[in-house]
Amino acid sequence: MNKKKILIFDDDKVILEVISIIFEEGGYDVEISETSHDIIQKVSAFQPDVILMDNWIPNIGGVEATKLLKSHEEYKNIPVIYVTANNDIVALAASAQADDYVAKPFNLDDLEEKVAKHIKD
Amino acid sequence: MKTQMSNTELIIIGGSAGSLQVIMEMIKKIDENMNFPIVLVVHRKAYSTSILPTLLQQFTSMKVIEIEDKTELQNNEIYIVPADYHLLFESKNTVSLDSSEKMNYSRPSIDVTFKSAAEIFGENLIGVLLSGANADGVEGLKYIKKNKGKVWIQNPETAEVDYMPKQAVGQVDYDLLIEPRDLAELINQL
Numbered sequence: 001m002n003k004k005k006i007l008i009f010d011d012d013k014v015i016l017e018v019i020s021i022i023f024e025e026g027g028y029d030v031e032i033s034e035t036s037h038d039i040i041q042k043v044s045a046f047q048p049d050v051i052l053m054d055n056w057i058p059n060i061g062g063v064e065a066t067k068l069l070k071s072h073e074e075y076k077n078i079p080v081i082y083v084t085a086n087n088d089i090v091a092l093a094a095s096a097q098a099d100d101y102v103a104k105p106f107n108l109d110d111l112e113e114k115v116a117k118h119i120k121d
Numbered sequence: 122m123k124t125q126m127s128n129t130e131l132i133i134i135g136g137s138a139g140s141l142q143v144i145m146e147m148i149k150k151i152d153e154n155m156n157f158p159i160v161l162v163v164h165r166k167a168y169s170t171s172i173l174p175t176l177l178q179q180f181t182s183m184k185v186i187e188i189e190d191k192t193e194l195q196n197n198e199i200y201i202v203p204a205d206y207h208l209l210f211e212s213k214n215t216v217s218l219d220s221s222e223k224m225n226y227s228r229p230s231i232d233v234t235f236k237s238a239a240e241i242f243g244e245n246l247i248g249v250l251l252s253g254a255n256a257d258g259v260e261g262l263k264y265i266k267k268n269k270g271k272v273w274i275q276n277p278e279t280a281e282v283d284y285m286p287k288q289a290v291g292q293v294d295y296d297l298l299i300e301p302r303d304l305a306e307l308i309n310q311l
Contacts, residue, residue, distance in 0.1 A: 011166075012165075012166060013166065014176075017138075017139075017141045017142070018145070018176045105175035105176070
């Protein structure tokens with residue numbers, strides 16, 4: 001069975017490293033990016049099953065990066081889980097047209113559960 | 122079972138890129154009756170949020186605490202140096218945070234904390250250097266040895282980024298070359 005793929009956008013290397021380890025140990029194929037630059041190309045190359053998007057991702061920010069993805073005919077159905085410590089997380093996730101959201105600092109079990117929920121069998 | 126009384130009063134673990142995997146594995150397997158604190162000095166971005174203690178806390182019932190100025194260290198607890206500060210020891214259980222210049226392009230600097238602790242703990246200190254992309258920590262390890270402390274270095278062959286442990290192995294008279302999977306057990310035996 002092919003591994004499910006998760007693409008993580010976050011500018012914090014600590015978060016990228018910890019989440020990568022957790023999901024790799026959970027049997028996922030993980031790709032990371034510290035910037036939203038070339039997001040379409042990255043998604044095209046990796047073909048993720050789910051995306052974690054940080055609000056403060058450099059280049060164009062999480063809201064715009066998610067909108068860009070959601071306006072793309074080929075990739076608009078890939079679930080995007082919005083991740084931020086911002087109190088306006090619900091509004092930000094809605095504005096970005098994200099499929100779900102997780103508040104920082106997150107519980108790793110909750111994060112895994114949310115990712116699993118959005119990955120289609 | 123512990124085979125001998127340990128004189129260890131403090132373990133400081135320094136690391137940069139690639140070190141968190143080793144730290145996470147260690148925290149999961151460490152016995153929760155340590156007779157000393159563990160201090161983690163991990164390079165991270167200046168504006169990093171304090172998410173690291175929250176993440177690591179999820180692997181242990183021991184307390185994982187981000188150090189504040191004048192925090193008093195307790196045995197059987199794990200401490201993390203906050204982003205953008207150097208950690209200095211004032212006494213065996215009192216520390217201070219310092220925002221002076223970066224050392225080795227780093228703040229926190231592993232060297233700064235290793236040297237500061239070496240002067241106070243002497244032979245009762247263990248300095249551990251893990252995976253990383255610069256040489257921060259190498260001079261500090263030399264200083265720990267000079268003060269009769271013990272030096273453990275991650276085997277560079279097992280490091281995700283081998284520059285830091287390679288530099289240390291080449292320059293420091295170390296006591297142990299450690300494999301990541303063995304770190305918790307080595308600590309449990311102290």
